[in-house]
Amino acid sequence: MPGPPRHRPGIGWLVRLLPTRALGAASYLQAFVLSGVVTVLGVRAYLQATGYPQIGGGGLHIAHVLWGGLLLAVGLGVTLVYLGDGARTAGAVVGGIGFGLFIDEVGKFVTTGTDYFYAPAAAIIYVAFALLVLLTQAVRGRTGRSRLTPAERTANALDVVLSGLPGGLTDRRRVAVLRLVQGTGPATEAAVAQLLDAVPRREPPPVRIWQRAADRARRLAAWAAGRRWLVWPVVVYLVLEPMAVVLAVVLDGVTGELDQEHEWGAVLGVTVAAVVTAVLSLRAAWLLRRDRTEAFRFFKLALLVDLLFGQVFNFTVNQFGAVSAVALDLALLGVVTAEHRRLRRAADR
Template identity: 50%
Template sequence: MDSQPSGFVRAGSAATYLQAFVLCGISTVLLTRAYLAATGYPKIGGGGLHIAHVLWGGLLMMAAVGVALVFLGRAARICSAMLGGAGFGLFIDEVGKFITEETDYFYRPAAGIIYLTFAVLVVITQWLHGPAERTADERRADAADAALTGVISGLTTRQRVEAIELVTGSEREVDRALVRLLNAIPDAESGRVDRSRAAAGRLRARLDALLRPSWTLTAASWYLIMLPTLTIVGALAESVTGDFDHAGEQRADLVVVGAAACTALLSIRGAAALSVDHATGIRWLRLALLADLLVGQVFKFTVNQFAAVSALAVDLVVLWVLARWSRRVSR
């Protein structure tokens, strides 16, 4: 007996749309902060009026909803995700004004709140990317969505095959009709798509070649041990000199030190396990890095404000290295 259709069916490409939303949001926050700092924080308006950029963010999010409601197809969804991400970035950038009585844009914990918001969205994106058993409704809806894309712009051979595989083997008449529709859709102009995929494949091959030597994994483990160790040593030195309190953010400093200690201990455990079992060692190292990304970095942004972006960038590179090594070991 067929299952009753549910009200909400998750799109197979949901992670792609959310990833575009997050990247546009992060880029907007960083560009906005850089622009305002470079121009001396100008104000738009006059005569007692100030048009805050949160209003522009609201307009962009309204435009994103409008695009999603009015237009069909994946191109519209990507456009909506990018507009919404940029609008959300302008909105969350002014969070300090919303949570303080003085409407303080420079409220120090605001940077940590902004970071934590996007960190949670990244975790959700990774969860959506993860392996999951697709329901029949989800597979059918994705096949229909691919057919909709094909009606608008045609389908490449790969898109057609992947969509047909979603409903292959089903005895339902609607699924057989979807297969006939997918086969009837004309081919897309695949030259540009093929060139893009070929370029992406060459880039992945070069990056894999860079990661092939075992020293890259060793370097990642040493980084995860040394960086938190230096943080702890620096905090101890500042406590001796009396400079430990950063502009009244001593509690945030204590959390940073605690997270650094946790990261260092987990990293030492992972480095020791690497000599016995690469898979186990990489799991411990990734756990150590996540402790820093989801706890330590939140309060590093509170203490160091957006100067913490550089350390975050290195952490993300190390996370990517560990992820590639994990896939290699699993293969």
Template identity: 45%
Template sequence: MSRAPRGLRLVRSTKAVQHLTTFVVAGVSTILLTRLYLALTGYPQIGGDTGLHVAHVLPGGLLMLAAMWLQFSYVGPGPRPLAALLGGVGFGLFIDEVGKFVTSDNDYFFAPSAAIMYVVFTGFVVGAHFWRRRVPLSDAERVANAAHVLVDGLAGRLSAQRRAEVLHSLDGLDHPRDAVGVAEVRELLERVETRTPAVPQRFEELWQRVGEGFTRLASSRFALPVMGVLLLAQIAWALAVLTELVLSRTPHGVAVGGVLVGAGASTVFTATGLWQGRRRGRRAAVESFQRSVLTSLLLTQVFLFAVSQFAATAGLLVDLALLGLVNADLARLRRADR
């Protein structure tokens, strides 16, 4: 069980970090894409000349409500990926208007807004990773997670790949003989009939191909240096945009500081990853690359958007592709270590 206040005994999810990462990436992407769209369209107001203005915090709230509805209305782990995506998009639309909430004149363009959003998202991600690493999942929590997945199996909605993953996690218990219910859960998992996940076939095949493509790229012997080069190129791109801004003497003090801190941290993580690739092995290098990508996504691109919307959007697309490649390689290495 997790360390929680007395009387509140909570079981942590094995997919918590994955879902929280989806939530954060969806939120940050929504902020950047929303601001790009508004800039390109001249900041239109929903409601036109009727005297009404529907702020995008309202659809954001509705999307967060939809995410909660999914969690409250359905059992099992099935709705969680969609809930994480909808919740992230909704929260991105909500916090994008933070400038209106902290200024007396409802200033959407309040300069420190990017810093506020950065603190929220970064604290969220760092807290999630620190919480998981500090207190590893217990055997009881792993069995409970397997039983949770079993809900989908009993309803005929469990894929063969997910079942194999859960059974493999039960094989890795520290003290399987002491874990209550492990034999019964394993038996039921092995007995349930697996089926293709209940999503449109073309959509499923598309995401399967994307995932397989990332896995193939990640398994290449050239993947590690390519990731390092792309990360360094991403940093150089941000610094080039920043240099042009400084030379033009445009006043963007907060944004300049944020980009410099983000680019500096990404450089350290990338250089560390390249060094660790030779000293400690590939997994240590990829984990460092993951920190570099997340830093760029959650810090550099957010502040860069205040300077150049085009540069930040291009950087966002590169970061998302890099994150997919890094996560695929990390998942492959973790499977190999088990």
């Protein structure tokens, strides 16, 4: 007689081997990226204002890439030695500053002449941070509360509870912990609630000036993105700006000014990206009367093409003067994304 059916082993063992995802992972990565970007811009502005001084003499030059490596080690050390959200955030900020100091000197390490002013270095720095932003968004989509397993939510809740033992937890943090373990089972919920009772209570810290400023900036961005009258100037700009870029390159070619340009490949890249962006924007404008939702999807795609491709070459041509163009693109992307979401919600009703 045949024996009992043999069951194939599941993948539970593989899941148990994977590290537990942190609920605040995207926030830590965001702090790392922002501190790195601010560091690069601050260093470039300071060096340009002071005439690019050198620390050291007699053939000795202490490059700030060394300070960057030191701060990266310090940031990692903080997260290895201390527990809690504050330590992880501090490690991310210190590490981000270190990464900014490191990546700022990339031109010295991709050229045989160790050229800090190597033209494509600005584009390499931009690509590095753009990839980190994409990584942050990918992590944000995978570490939200709804994406974590019950075991991972319990682990994150316990991490908050244990890190709050020395100094206490605010009422807001306690509510967040209880919300995390909802649905993990009565035994787990009761055990976490009992642990919370053993943690001292702490009054919330006073609101810092920078927190007020950040909150006002978020409210202003939300207000601007929700204004219907702002959408149409954005649409006009998205249609005309890439065509103006292509026209400017053509005129420079006719007048001979383009012959003085050393980065021909980057100019060609800017032109091709502008042509693609213009085609997408014109397609979006054509769709505005028939399908506004699809039209704004094309506008969003045009901005993403410019941000992820066009601005890479723009940094090579214009160096860090391209920062203002990136900031403008990000602001326009916020408006277009908000309108696209509004149209999708209206269509789903």
